[in-house]
Amino acid sequence: xxxxxxxxxxxxxxxxxxxxxxxxxxxxxxxxxxxxxxxxxxxxxxxxxxxxxxxxxxxxxxxxxxxxxxxxxxxxxxxxxxxxxxxxxxxxxxxxxxxxxxxxxxxxxxxxxxx
Amino acid sequence: xxxxxxxxxxxxxxxxxxxxxxxxxxxxxxxxxxxxxxxxxxxxxxxxxxxxxxxxxxxxxxxxxxxxxxxxxxxxxxxxxxxxxxxxxxxxxxxxxxxxxxxxxxxx
Numbered sequence: 001x002x003x004x005x006x007x008x009x010x011x012x013x014x015x016x017x018x019x020x021x022x023x024x025x026x027x028x029x030x031x032x033x034x035x036x037x038x039x040x041x042x043x044x045x046x047x048x049x050x051x052x053x054x055x056x057x058x059x060x061x062x063x064x065x066x067x068x069x070x071x072x073x074x075x076x077x078x079x080x081x082x083x084x085x086x087x088x089x090x091x092x093x094x095x096x097x098x099x100x101x102x103x104x105x106x107x108x109x110x111x112x113x114x115x
Numbered sequence: 116x117x118x119x120x121x122x123x124x125x126x127x128x129x130x131x132x133x134x135x136x137x138x139x140x141x142x143x144x145x146x147x148x149x150x151x152x153x154x155x156x157x158x159x160x161x162x163x164x165x166x167x168x169x170x171x172x173x174x175x176x177x178x179x180x181x182x183x184x185x186x187x188x189x190x191x192x193x194x195x196x197x198x199x200x201x202x203x204x205x206x207x208x209x210x211x212x213x214x215x216x217x218x219x220x221x222x223x
Contacts, residue, residue: 042214058211088156100163106160108156109156
């Protein structure tokens with residue numbers, strides 16, 4: 001089954017404790033991306049990747065890191081989480097790396113709370 | 116500034132009604148996505164458009180490049196169509212900018 005898998009789905013952590021949210025897709029997609037969703041602000045893009053070892057900033061990259069060492073995986077790293085990073089996070093992928101990128105496939109979301 | 120606006124923010128309708136949700140953007144784009152998010156959070160892609168019109172079942176999406184406007188229509192609406200509908204735009208590159216969504220409620 002074609003899917004995008006995020007882990008963990010739910011996480012409560014404390015300020016400053018490094019964490020990684022994993023994202024994996026099994027569709028051989030070139031394009032992968034991370035978004036956060038906050039009430040009143042909607043979805044905002046954090047980082048995206050057009051292929052292995054090619055990443056670029058979205059609109060809200062501060063406080064986050066990403067890497068794309070393999071085509072299927074695109075982890076989101078919070079080196080020193082802060083309470084303002086409490087949010088619902090989505091990973092997505094699509095076939096093509098150039099806009100228009102094709103249909104977007106989303107993971108189920110990861111709800112992160114930073115105390 | 117690259118901006119995406121959706122209207123209305125909230126829409127309540129009776130089952131069977133024809134629904135229209137609008138998306139306007141500020142400058143030229145390379146593509147536009149319509150997404151659906153049900154309560155519980157999962158996001159599903161409905162359409163990707165660069166021009167013209169697409170249809171899938173009871174859903175129709177149109178885009179007018181000159182007017183910088185797209186519409187999502189739902190015919191014969193049903194309570195299971197109740198969800199948040201989100202417009203997302205590529206402003207000529209691979210970044211995506213999202214509208215704030217339209218919350219649709221269909222009453223039986």
